[in-house]
Amino acid sequence: MKPEFKIISDLIEKNASVLDVGCDDGILMEFLKENKEADIRGIEISKNKVQLCISKGLTVIEGNAEYDLKQFPENSFDYVVLGQTLQAFINPEKVITELLRVGKKAIVTIPNFGHWKVRLNLLIKGTMPITSSLPNEWYNTPNIHMCTIKDFVEFSKIMNFKIFQSLALMNKKVTNINKSNLFIKNLFGELGIFLIEK
Amino acid sequence: MNIKQNIKTLIVEKPLKLDCGQTINNFPLAYETYGSLNNDKDNAILVFHALTGDQFVTGINPITKKDGWWSYAVGPGKSIDTDKYFVICANVIGGCMGSFGPSHENPKTKKIYGTDFPVITINDMVNAQVNLLDFFGIEKLFSVVGGSMGGMQVLQFISNYPDKAKTAIPIACTSSHSAQNIAFNELGRQAIAADHNWSDGNYNSKNIVPDKGLAVARMAAHITYLSKKGLQEKFGRKLQERDDLKFGFDADFQIESYLRYQGSVFVDRFDANSYLYITRAMDYFDLVKQFNGNLSDAFKNTKAKFFIISFTSDWLYPTQENKDIVIALNAVGANVGFVEIESDKGHDSFLLNVPDFLKALKNFLDKSYTEKIS
Structure with missing residues (x-):
């Protein structure tokens, strides 16, 4: 289980309705079902992963979040979760707008491109950074819109959504991000976790 | 029986x-x-x-x-x-x-x-x-x-x-x-109606069956149940028990023979009028x-x-x-x-x-x- 799943779960109330966008193998869904008795649905692009979720008894729709979120009416879910995939969409602006339309709240996690290892990698080697959380080469990475924690905070102002809570994950420890520590968190946070609302 | x-x-x-x-x-x-x-x-x-x-x-x-x-x-x-x-x-x-x-x-x-x-x-x-x-x-x-x-x-x-x-x-x-669904069903129904034996649906009293029409209906429908790729892989242009084209209208190709077979076995188990009624029910379906x-x-x-x-x-x-x-x-x-x-x-x-x-x-x-x- 990814370390941020517990953190995501802590942001969600019991019995909430949740849509996990890009639910992968359904591990977060199972966790939320068990721990939060959440009414949980998933949307997943990979047929194999959908099959895996079905074998776990999870309700999953095969689909592409970029096009298939539009089928859900406004405020269909209490929470919509988007885990580490915002950077892989062709149009992240559209996806964020859709998340906040479909969900009353959204939880978005992003691999932080501002992490010092990433910065150092580019600075010293002069090649596109490859780290444990970003293992692909530039030419085969699905991550076409990488951003930093700071970028995402800026993005909230541009896109006009509210950040309720922002957390940084470093060494499996979670800390709050605020205005005064943003520089530090953006340098040392491996992952940014944001609870947002329109 | x-x-x-x-x-x-x-x-x-x-x-x-x-x-x-x-x-x-x-x-x-x-x-x-x-x-x-x-x-x-x-x-x-x-x-x-x-x-x-x-x-x-x-x-x-x-x-x-x-x-x-x-x-x-x-x-x-x-x-x-x-x-x-x-x-x-x-x-x-x-x-x-x-x-x-x-x-x-x-x-x-x-x-x-x-x-x-x-x-x-x-x-x-x-x-x-x-x-x-x-x-x-x-x-x-x-x-x-x-x-x-x-x-x-x-x-x-x-x-x-x-x-x-x-x-x-x-x-x-x-x-x-859809219109395409209805179109294929209509093709089947017309094939049955075009069989002289159909007799406006009264074939039972005459002890005859519109088997040719029903077989054609089945053949046409059967094509719609398969994919182009599937057909090509299974049959391609393979010939049916012959080395070369016969320059006639017998079933030269395996696909022809296959469809004729599908049509012929279907008429043994299915009623032509039922085919009309059930396809109609499908066409009328619009939830x-x-x-x-x-x-x-x-x-x-x-x-x-x-x-x-x-x-x-x-x-x-x-x-x-x-x-x-x-x-x-x-x-x-x-x-x-x-x-x-x-x-x-x-x-x-x-x-x-x-x-x-x-x-x-x-x-x-x-x-x-x-x-x-x-």
């Missing part, structure tokens, strides 16, 4: 008002069951058959002596596990395997109905079959399942009886028959229109858990039409899962050995059953 001795029949006494306005009662509904109903009566699955199917889902069909039409999916240890579930399937009304249909005698005229049989709809079929629940004393089915026209019956069933099933699995179907353009309203009262399945190479009921059902269900917050199965076997994929499909079906049913969802 005495067909009747192998066919279980429920005589439905309760009057059924058909969509065409006529009311029928005391009509036969032929059915078959597999597995056994448990004490809680919570393990029953109603399977709906497609256009040319019948109640003999699995095992050896006692009439045709061939494997049941869904033998890959239904049986002991299979996706629809008859060791676990009690499977019920009825021949649709309008059909020709024992249920009230155009080959039956009209009690008023003492003549075979033929085209005097009332035009029936998917709604009528479902309303006839719901009587089986009372017959078996089943309050709520564990699942309603069906592919193609069977899937349409699943949708109609849930719409008519929103709390009579815990789960619903419409496979490779649509909520509204969207039934709910004044809003398909979601068909499902707003149900708590059933849905699982929609489509196939990549199905161009008769393509993925998008199946997805439209998913969208309508999501709009009313229904519990719906969806998967498109990769297969080059076309629309027929749901009837064939497509492991990904069979696996998904099994997993969904077995997991939902252990959940004991209400």
